[in-house]
Amino acid sequence: MNNRNGKRLLQAALPWAVPVLVLLLWQVFTTTGLLAGNILPRPVEVGRAAADLLKSGELLDNVAISTRRAVLGFLVGGTVGFLLGLFNGVWARAELLLNTTIQMVRNIPHLALIPIAILWFGIGEETKLVLVSLGVFFPIYLNTFHGIRSVDPKxxxxxxxxxxxxxxxxxxxxxxxxxxxxxxxxRQSLGIMWLTLIVAETVAADSGVGYMAMNAREYMRMDIIVLSILLYAVLGKLSDSLAKLLEASWLRWHPNFAAKR
Known part of the structure; x- marks a missing residue:
């Protein structure tokens, strides 16, 4: 029992070894002056900025806004991608009719559409929703389509x-x-979701984590800029962990995933 608990503890701690090492090196380099404060602030300064923003309520408000945008865009783009992938995967004529058009649109970088999205929708919520939905759509569509077509005929x-x-x-x-x-x-679309939102919020937003970073740039607040980057990293990790929990729950019957339990 002790060996089993020790193994579980090691498995839980090991993924955090590299982030902790990076944090320690960050602290050492900024404390000893190997990295100047105007290039990268010390971790304690980032933590102090986070505490101040938490106290004012600005941090939680912006995180909540960004999370709402990401979830809504994921639901819209993911639902459409899943349904079209299912539709084209089970009906060959639908693939013949729609797939070529979808592949043509897929090869247009969706972030390149930011200028036209701003012209059409302004810097309101519609712009972020359209961009995130487009980014999420294609990974889910392609993998749904491939998954349907790859099912063993037997x-x-x-x-x-x-x-x-x-x-x-x-x-x-x-x-x-x-x-x-x-x-x-x-899982692929969750990463693209946050990547798209970062760009959209730094270009066309008046709230959210990306806007908080751009606003901090105007005042040369490197601590808030680094905090914003770390927030996106944490939100992305939480999203990926949720996807892994779904895998563990929905694929318990699958031998490859059951072996990891």
């Missing part, structure tokens, strides 16, 4: 033998078989 035949037809066949055989690929798309 599993489909076996499902038919057990009496599954139509919606029940897709619900009990095809979608579960495609789920690992779909969840890969979810």
């Amino acid at each position: 599993l489909v035949e076996m499902g038919k033998v057990y009496g599954y037809r139509g919606a029940s066949l897709y619900g009990h055989v095809i979608l579960p078989g495609a789920l690992p690929a779909i969840l890969v798309g979810v």
Whole structure:
């Protein structure tokens, strides 16, 4: 039992070894003067800035705004991507009709659309929603489409033998078989979600973590700028951890994921 607890503790602590090492090196380099304060502030200064912003309520407000934008964009883009991936994956004629257009749009960098999005929608919430939705859409669409098309035909035949037809066949055989690929798309899209939001908030926003960083730049507040970067890193890590929990919960039947439990 002690060995098992020790192994679990090691597995929980090991992923944080590199971040802690980076934090220690950061502290050493900034304290000894190897890195000047105008290049990178000391960790204690970043922590003091975080405490001040927490006390004023500005930090939590901006984090909540950014999180709401990210979640809403993910839901819109992810839902459309999943439905189109499912539609094109199960119906060859739909793929023939729609897939070429989708691939053409996919090769347009969605961040290059920021100027036209600002002209169309201004710097309101619509701009961030459109950009995040576009960024999220393609990874989920491609992985859903690939997952549907990669389901083993033998599993489909076996499902038919057990009496599954139509919606029940897709619900009990095809979608579960495609789920690992779909969840890969979810993890990819979560990273793109935050990347897109960072750029959108620094260019076209009057609130949010990105806006907080750009506003701090005007006053040369390096501590707040670094804090904003760290906040995005933490939010991205939390999103990825949530996706991993979904994998662990929804793919318990899968031998590759069951072996990691």
